[in-house]
Each structure stands twice: as C-alpha cells, then as structure tokens.
Amino acid sequence: MTNNASFLNALTIQRRVLFALLMREVITRFGRDNIGVMWIFIEPMIFTVGVAALWTAAGLSHGSGIPIVAFAITGYSSVLLWRNCASRSIGAIHANINLLYHRNVRVVDVLLTRSILEVAGATMSFVILSTLFIALEWMSPPIDLLKVISGWLMLAWFGTALALLVGAATAYSEVVEKIWVPTTYLLFPLSGAPFMVDWLPVKLQQVVLLLPMVHGVELLREGYFGNTVRSHYDIGYMAFCCIVLTLAGLYLVRDAGRRVEAL
C-alpha cells in the first residue's frame, strides 16, 4: 500500500469515527424525547436572548452609539462559541472511556466531536437569532458579512484548540476541571464581549489585547457595525496564538491517549 493510499484510508476511518461519535453524542446528550436534537441551538439561544435582554436593560453600550441588541448578540454568541467548546471538553474523555476500547476511537476524536457539536450549536443559534432580529428590525444586517464570518471562524478555531488543551489536561489532573470554571468566569468580562477595546484606557487596551479571543470579537464587530465602531485587532497575533494552542493541544492529546486506561 502506498503512503497516499494509507493516508486516504486513515481519513476514511477518521470520518467514520467522527460521524459515529457525533450520532452517539447527539442521542445521549439530547435524547429522543421532546424536541431532541433541536436543543443543540435552543439552549445557546435561550442564553443569548437572556443576556441580550439584561444588557439592554442595563444599557451596557451606553454612549457608544452602538445598537444594544446587536452588540449583545454579537458579544454573547462569540463567548458561547469558544467557551462552550472548552467547557464541554471537560469530562469528554471520561464519558467516552468505554468507547476508547475500540482501536480506531482516539481521545482526539472524542474531543473533536464535542467541539464540532458546540461550534454547530453556537453557529446555528447566532444565525437564527440574527436572522430573526433582523427580520423584526430589532437590529440591522451586518455591513461586511465576510469579516463577520472570518471573526467567527477564528473564534471557532480558538475554541477548538482550547478544547483540545483543556480536555486533554483533564486526563492528568482533576484540578483542571476545578480551575477551569472560575477561569471562564474571570475571562468573560475580559473577553471582548461586553465592551469594545476602544472604550478602554490605552493601558488597559494593551492588557486586554493579549487575550486572543478579543481580536476575534473585534473583527466580528467591525464586520457587523462597519465604521460606526473603531476596532483594535491583529488577526496575525490571534492566528499565532491559535497555532500554538493547537500544537500544544495535539501534543497533550497524544500523550493523554497513552495515559488513559480503558476499563
């Protein structure tokens, strides 16, 4: 067998395993009762609508001239996108430990499956909510759709890379899980979702821009609001961070695979 053929072979197996795991996750997580798989986007939609309502009531974009509904939808959707990926990766190995009994099912498949589901859910929620609110004229359509999509994809990459890292790290120590929850809470106010970098003092801007996801949200919002906002982002920097996270994540995943003991 040539290398090329065995690579294609491996790709086929990869595709089969991911599909099998996706079906398994969908059934066990959402069940077959009531609306079933629709929870995948209903759940993030409920979150987003709730937060949008709170932010509107609190007038969070006060004085900036940005329409508050669109500000909340773009902000909270992007938080859900990367945060849910990483949060759902916790416990992924444990929940699937019996399936690792099958040679072709690897730790990386289990983690990727959960990220795919989270990205799909957050994306559907974002698309449905914005379409709905645009139709209701509660928010206007995006100025530059390509920038919105680019920002979204960058955040999805960031979330997936983070999920590999965090998910694999749970194989080493349960402390990871305990630290991750407070970390997400602390990261949320800094994540670029509840503010625009431009509103902050210059000193604080520099600190906040160290966080990769801030760049993604800024790009997304520039795409959405166009010139009404002043964005600060460096996608090269964000891509660099994502590459480092991905490589570190994959390394840890491979090592975690050796440590995990199927029952």
Place this chain on the structure above:
Amino acid sequence: MISVEHVTKTYHTRFGPRVILDDVNLSLAPGRNIGILGRNGAGKSTLIRLISGAEQPTSGRVRRGMSVSWPLAFGGAFQTHLTGLDNLKFICRIHGVDYKPLVSFVEDFTELGVYFREPVMHYSQGMLTRLAFALSMAIEFDCFLIDEAMVVGDARFHERCHVELFQKRKDRAFILVTHDANSIRTYCEDACVLHDGKLIPFPTVDAAYEFYMNIEHTSPVLSEA
C-alpha cells in the same frame, strides 16, 4: 499475522511504576488460535488490550496484519447511556458496515427482547455479555480477542458461543485469555502462561496446563489488576 514484539507495559501507581508485562513476545498466524493462562492480576487483560490497540505499550510494538476485534470481555466497549441497538449502530459505523442486516442476528443471539431498545445501563451482567459477544460476531474480524467472556454465562450461552465462534468461524484466528485452564484445553491448539510479567510458551497445551496448575498452588496470589 499478529506479532507482539518485546512489549513491556508499566502502570503508574502511588507506590511508583509497576511492571505488568515484561518483554512479552507472541505471534499468531491467520486461522490459528492460542490460549493464554494467567491468574488474577497476571496482566492478561492488559495484554489483550495492547493487542487490540485500545492501549499502547510502554515499549516494544504490536503489529496487526489482519483485522483484530476489540477485547471481547464482560461488557466493556459499550456506551451505557445508549441502547443495545444504538451500540450496534455505533460499532457498525466505526467499521463502515451497514447495521440493518445485522439487527435480526443480534436480536436473536442476545435474546434481549424489549431490552435491545433500552439503555445498556439497565442490563444485567449476563445480558451485557451476550450483547458484547453478538456485537463482535456482527463484524467479521479475522481474529477475535476473548477475555474470559466465555467463562461467564449459562450453559446455553456457552453452547451458542461455541457454535458461532468455533463452528461457523473456525477459519478465524482467536486469542483466548483466562484463568480457567479447562476452557483453554477445550478450545485452544496452543497455550502460554503469563506469570510474573513474562509470557512463557509451551510446546503443548497439556504442558502449559501442568505448569499452570503447579504455580497456581505454590506462589502467592497477586492483587487484582
């Protein structure tokens, strides 16, 4: 051909690393079979998991020149929130096989009745074993790895396993690991003994049996791994 080459496996415990398998070598040609005898904690299940690829050796390597089943044991390899049918679908999907023609065989063999469509966590040990056995028969592997699964279950189950594996699939290879020397005598053409981390080959099954009976009564019992 399956070959296990200089495989060593070490587990980490709170009292430092513990060597479970120490430079183990084994090879199995297509259509042949071998029984591996070992007492509780000797490392039989570990060896089977390494051969299946569910775990990686600490050093050495395992080559699989034919398709090898997952370790057919008491009931691992299931996602317990899924039904028996869902588990069949999962396994068919990862092996790229259509599940529909297999439903009747699995339903028939397992005799699960309505439980076939209930989550596996509600199954009894016997039901789990029957499902595990039926699922691994559903995928046509060249080599089956059997981890004492045949030892549990009632006489009827034994007989049906016997028909499926040793009559209908007598052209296949299998590796049977057990602490029960009699089943090795019944089913296997070759035998080894796993003792103190070493895999000791014997020219005949009877020689392995004798050696095993001897150590079983002389050396102290290891803690269950």
